[in-house]
Amino acid sequence: MRLATFNILHGRTPADDLVVLDRLREAVRTLDPDVLALQEVDRDQPRSHRADLTAVAAEAMGAVSHRFAAALTGTPGATWMAATEEDVPGHASYGVALLSRYPVRSWQVQRLPRIRPTVPVYLREPGKVVLVKEEPRAVVVGELETPRGPLVVACTHLSFVPGWGRHQLSRLRRDLATLPEPVLVMGDLNLDAPVPQRLTGWRPLASHATFPLEEPTRQLDHILLRGDLGRVVRSSAPRLPLSDHRALVVELAD
Secondary structure (H helix, E strand, O other): OEEEEEEOHHHEEOOOOEEOHHHHHHHHHHHOOOEEEEEEEEEOOHHHOOOEHHHHHHHHHOOOEEEEEEEEEEOOOOOEEEOOOOOOOOOOEEEEEEEEOOOEEEEEEEEOOOOOOEEEEEEOOOOEEEEEEOOOOEEEEEEEEEOOEEEEEEEEEOOOOOOHHHHHHHHHHHHHOOOOOOEEEEEEOOOOOOHHHHHHOOEEOOOOOOEOOOOOOEOOEEEEEEOOOOOEEEEEOOOOOOOOOOOEEEEEOO
8 A cells, every 4th residue: 555645836836937737747747656745736716727636646546436525615825715615616616636546435524723813923934923823724534445444535735824713623633533543644734743743642664754855854744643554664755746745645555
C-alpha cells in the first residue's frame, strides 16, 4: 500500500507562477499512490482554469473514489466566505481532498474550530507582525475497504497561527477517538515534527523535511497512524513540478 500527502498550492509552480494541469497530472503519476491526501485544492477557480483539481488528480492516479471538501467559497486572499454543508459545484471553492484506489464505504466532512477573523501573526518573511485573515479549515474522512480490511483516513490542512493548529489537531484526535483502528491522519499540519506525534500519541510513518521546496528544513506535512497497518518499507519527500512543498510518501509492506 502506497500513501502520499501533498500540499499542491492550487496547482501553481512558484518558479513561473503558472498553473499547468499537466504538471499536476505528472506529479500524481510520479507519486503513484493508492491513497492520496491533497491540500490547497481549487475547484472552479479562475486562477486554476476553473478546473476541478480533485477530478484531475483522480483521473491521473486511477482513483475509484474521491471526495473534495471545501473549506471556503470564493478566492483565498481575496473575497471569500466559510463553506457550508451545501457543497455545490459551479461555485469557486478551495479546500482539501482525499482520493483512493480502494472503494470507500462512507465519507464525512468536519469543520475545525476557527480563530477570530483577523489575528496578528509574526512572519519570518518579511520579519514583522502582520494582520492576517485566518481561513476556515476542513477535514475529509473516508472509511476505505482495503485488501487489509477497513481503514479510516482523515485529510486536513491546519492553521499556521501559532497555537491554533495545535488546538485543531487535538480536537481532530478527539473526534477520531471512537473510530475503529487503524486510523490515519494525513496532511499539511503546519506543525514541525515531532509536535504532531507528541500531541496525538500517534506514530509518524515518515520523517522527512518537506518545506520549503528548494532546501527543506521543516517537516510540516505528516502521515500519522493509530493502530497497526504493517511495516514501512520505504518513505521519501520527492520534489515535484509544482507547489512550494514537497510531497510525503510512505510505502507499506504487502
